[in-house]
Every structure is written in C-alpha cells, then in structure tokens.
Amino acid sequence: xxxxxxxxxxxxxxxxxxxxxxxxxxxxxxxxxxxxxxxxxxxxxxxxxxxxxxxxxxxxxxxxxxxxxxxxxxxxxxxxxxxxxxxxxxxxxxxxxxxxxxxxxxxxxxxxxxxxxxxxxxxxxxxxxxxxxxxxxxxxxxxxxxxxxxxxxxxxxxxxxxxxxxxxxxxxxxxxxxxxxxxxxxxxxxxxxxxxxxxxxxxxxxxxxxxxxxxxxxxxxxxxxxxxxxxxxxxxxxxxxxxxxxxxxxxxxxxxxxxxxxxxxxxxxxxxxxxxxxxxxxxxxxxxxxxxxxxxxxxxxxxxxxxxxxxxxx
Numbered sequence: 001x002x003x004x005x006x007x008x009x010x011x012x013x014x015x016x017x018x019x020x021x022x023x024x025x026x027x028x029x030x031x032x033x034x035x036x037x038x039x040x041x042x043x044x045x046x047x048x049x050x051x052x053x054x055x056x057x058x059x060x061x062x063x064x065x066x067x068x069x070x071x072x073x074x075x076x077x078x079x080x081x082x083x084x085x086x087x088x089x090x091x092x093x094x095x096x097x098x099x100x101x102x103x104x105x106x107x108x109x110x111x112x113x114x115x116x117x118x119x120x121x122x123x124x125x126x127x128x129x130x131x132x133x134x135x136x137x138x139x140x141x142x143x144x145x146x147x148x149x150x151x152x153x154x155x156x157x158x159x160x161x162x163x164x165x166x167x168x169x170x171x172x173x174x175x176x177x178x179x180x181x182x183x184x185x186x187x188x189x190x191x192x193x194x195x196x197x198x199x200x201x202x203x204x205x206x207x208x209x210x211x212x213x214x215x216x217x218x219x220x221x222x223x224x225x226x227x228x229x230x231x232x233x234x235x236x237x238x239x240x241x242x243x244x245x246x247x248x249x250x251x252x253x254x255x256x257x258x259x260x261x262x263x264x265x266x267x268x269x270x271x272x273x274x275x276x277x278x279x280x281x282x283x284x285x286x287x288x289x290x291x292x293x294x295x296x297x298x299x300x301x302x303x304x305x306x307x308x309x310x311x312x313x314x
Contacts, residue, residue, distance in 0.1 A: 182228040
C-alpha cells in the first residue's frame with residue numbers, strides 16, 4: 001500500500017483525534033449517530049432526559065408514555081384501596097380485586113379530568129388524593145403534549161443513502177468512488193454542501209494512529225435536490241486512495257464519513273445529515289443503475305426503491 005504523502009490536517013479528524021478504529025467501530029454510525037459510549041453518569045441524571053425523549057424511536061416513546069400512565073394509575077389505585085373500602089362511593093365490586101379495579105378506573109378518570117360521576121371520593125383523605133391526582137394529571141398531559149409536539153416539529157432531514165459505495169468507471173479510462181442519495185420527503189432541499197472524509201489506521205513509530213483526509217469531489221454542492229445525487233470522488237494522482245487495494249482497505253479499517261449540510265425550505269432552517277461507509281460496504285467494478293425515467297407526458301419519475309441498484313462492469 002503506497003500512501004499519498006500529502007500532509008495531514010489535524011482539523012479534519014472529526015474531533016476523534018488520532019485514536020485508531022478497532023473492530024470496525026467508526027466514529028459515526030450508519031444512521032448518523034456518534035459511536036461513543038458514555039459512562040460515569042448516574043442513572044437518575046436529568047441532563048439528557050429531554051434529548052432522550054425527543055430523539056428516541058416512536059415505539060420506545062409510546063412505551064414510555066403508556067408505562068408512565070399505567071404506573072401512575074396503579075399507584076393511585078393502591079392508595080385508594082389502602083384508604084379503605086368506604087373511600088370511594090359508587091363502587092360495585094365486592095372482592096379485593098374488584099375494589100382495586102374500581103379504584104384503577106376511577107384513577108384513570110380522575111387523572112384525565114374526565115370524571116363520569118359513577119364513582120366519587122368520600123372523606124377528606126380520598127378527596128385530597130383525588131385533588132392531587134387531577135393536578136398531576138394536568139401537568140403530565142401537558143408535558144406529554146409538549147414532547148409530542150417537539151417530536152413532530154423537530155427539523156430533520158430524511159435522506160436515503162445508497163447501501164454501498166462503489167468503485168466505478170469514471171469518464172475516460174478513469175475510476176471514481178461513488179455513492180448516491182435522494183430525499184425521501186416531498187419538501188424542497190436547497191443549498192446542499194457535501195463533505196466526505198477518508199480515514200484509515202496507519203502504524204507510526206510502532207503505534208497505530210488514525211489518519212484523516214478530506215476527499216476532493218467532482219461536485220461539492222448543488223443548488224437544489226430535485227432527483228438523486230451521485231457523489232463522486234475521482235481517483236486520480238492526487239487521490240489518497242489511489243494505491244489502495246481491497247486488502248489494504250480491510251487491513252487499515254477504512255471508513256468514509258459523509259457530512260451533508262442543507263437548507264430545508266419547509267422549516268426555513270439549516271439542518272445536517274450524516275452517514276458512514278466502511279470497507280465492508282465497498283463494491284469494486286460496479287456502477288449504479290438509473291433511478292429515474294419519464295412518464296408518457298415527459299415528466300421525470302424518480303424511483304426511490306432503486307437508489308441501491310447497481311450492476312457489475314468490467
């Protein structure tokens with residue numbers, strides 16, 4: 001493996017320094033998240049509570065909301081049962097389980113301030129508990145509503161990247177490193193700027209270090225993403241990967257970090273998108289198939305399900 005002798009710029013290291021990649025663990029994950037494990041923080045730390053609730057998946061979010069709702073109702077139902085069988089007027093059950101279920105559904109009506117009126121609290125203690133529960137319910141539902149709005153209103157980019165990065169024929173008797181992307185939404189994305197960083201492990205004075213190089217792209221920016229965009233790095237004499245073989249890519253645990261900055265016309269905000277390609281995602285001697293054609297009226301039709309399609313070439 002003969003490496004390009006260009007000087008390494010320390011500003012291109014993505015904030016990871018010279019720490020080598022081990023066991024194919026890149027700095028940035030495929031989904032764009034940062035691949036850093038954090039320790040030394042208490043389980044009850046509240047610094048990241050809002051961030052966690054906003055960024056977690058919808059499945060986990062609804063599980064958290066439903067779990068909190070059930071726990072709150074079960075807790076207050078136990079309190080009503082502990083206050084005695086005469087703490088609730090209008091209950092119909094005779095067994096302890098029936099009393100608990102009556103208290104549970106009364107708690108559900110109280111915490112949501114519905115109050116059907118079939119069951120009502122009796123005595124000072126039960127009324128105080130019901131008053132406290134209704135206040136907590138208002139606050140909890142306001143918090144859940146705010147989180148739900150925050151998740152919907154958070155500006156994000158839904159960019160679909162090709163699963164593979166290809167070494168393909170490029171222009172006349174040349175090759176290029178290529179991947180493809182497209183917008184999954186119908187919104188307008190303008191002023192897109194692309195940066196691709198190539199990094200690999202290298203032994204320096206008996207110590208493995210991580211080297212970073214920004215790749216020169218055929219086109220680093222586009223004014224508007226109307227269809228798909230094939231990002232190309234020409235592998236010429238100035239390319240740091242010119243003399244790399246497939247074995248060199250695997251041995252050096254090569255990673256290509258993709259950093260995209262764009263302006264979303266819907267939110268009127270600048271947003272970012274990230275992903276990575278490792279040597280396992282590389283395909284040699286292939287080219288992408290077209291992702292768009294035209295209908296009978298001459299209108300361009302973009303096929304997002306073909307963003308990953310490629311074919312082998314000599």
